[in-house]
Amino acid sequence: DAEITQSPRHKITETGRQVTLACHQTWNHNNMFWYRQDLGHGLRLIHYSYGVQDTNKGEVSDGYSVSRSNTEDLPLTLESAASSQTSVYFCASSEGTSLVTDTQYFGPGTRLTVL
Amino acid sequence: TQLLEQSPQFLSIQEGENLTVYCNSSSVFSSLQWYRQEPGEGPVLLVTVVTGGEVKKLKRLTFQFGDARKDSSLHITAAQTGDTGLYLCAARNSGYALNFGKGTSLLVTP
Numbered sequence: 001d002a003e004i005t006q007s008p009r010h011k012i013t014e015t016g017r018q019v020t021l022a023c024h025q026t027w028n029h030n031n032m033f034w035y036r037q038d039l040g041h042g043l044r045l046i047h048y049s050y051g052v053q054d055t056n057k058g059e060v061s062d063g064y065s066v067s068r069s070n071t072e073d074l075p076l077t078l079e080s081a082a083s084s085q086t087s088v089y090f091c092a093s094s095e096g097t098s099l100v101t102d103t104q105y106f107g108p109g110t111r112l113t114v115l
Numbered sequence: 116t117q118l119l120e121q122s123p124q125f126l127s128i129q130e131g132e133n134l135t136v137y138c139n140s141s142s143v144f145s146s147l148q149w150y151r152q153e154p155g156e157g158p159v160l161l162v163t164v165v166t167g168g169e170v171k172k173l174k175r176l177t178f179q180f181g182d183a184r185k186d187s188s189l190h191i192t193a194a195q196t197g198d199t200g201l202y203l204c205a206a207r208n209s210g211y212a213l214n215f216g217k218g219t220s221l222l223v224t225p
Binding site: 031033035040041042043044045048050058090092094096099100101102103104106107108109 | 145146148155156157158159160163165203207210211212213214215216217218
């Protein structure tokens with residue numbers, strides 16, 4: 001069965017370190033998204049991609065970067081981790097054939113703690 | 116960015132009770148989606164509503180899209196413990212990325 005996976009599921013790092021969170025989907029979807037989820041803020045969009053070599057900034061992109069070298073993967077990099085980036089990160093993918101009915105499929109999330 | 120306001124923020128009820136949660140905005144949507152998120156997991160799509168006034172039913176869950184396509188509601192009949200979770204409404208500004216409300220956290224106790 002097609003799926004979307006994230007790794008690691010839990011990560012503890014120190015302020016200033018570079019961290020990369022992996023996202024891999026086997027749906028062969030064009031679109032991929034990264035969100036962060038925080039109490040009181042809900043899910044907020046960090047970056048997204050509509051295809052290979054395409055990346056776009058979302059609402060809270062400062063301090064994060066992504067690259068899309070193939071259809072299956074969209075890794076999220078925190079260039080220099082900050083305590084404000086402690087959060088739960090979700091990756092999602094979607095087929096991208098209808099703006100009205102497009103469904104996003106979410107991974108299980110990565111809980112990141114920055115000390 | 117269109118703002119989606121959900122209410123109530125928290126809801127604790129007993130099994131068998133009915134409940135309604137709301138998603139409101141000042142913007143008009145081409146469509147609106149409801150997702151449910153269980154602890155430790157990612158959100159899962161429940162329904163997409165497209166037409167103003169549309170009502171969709173999913174077993175004990177009834178979803179309604181407002182006539183003006185600015186608001187939506189989710190009604191659960193005879194809630195069960197398995198309905199416990201975070202209910203999120205979402206809509207698109209432009210493109211495929213979603214803008215989410217902050218969610219309604221529902222706890223159903225035996």
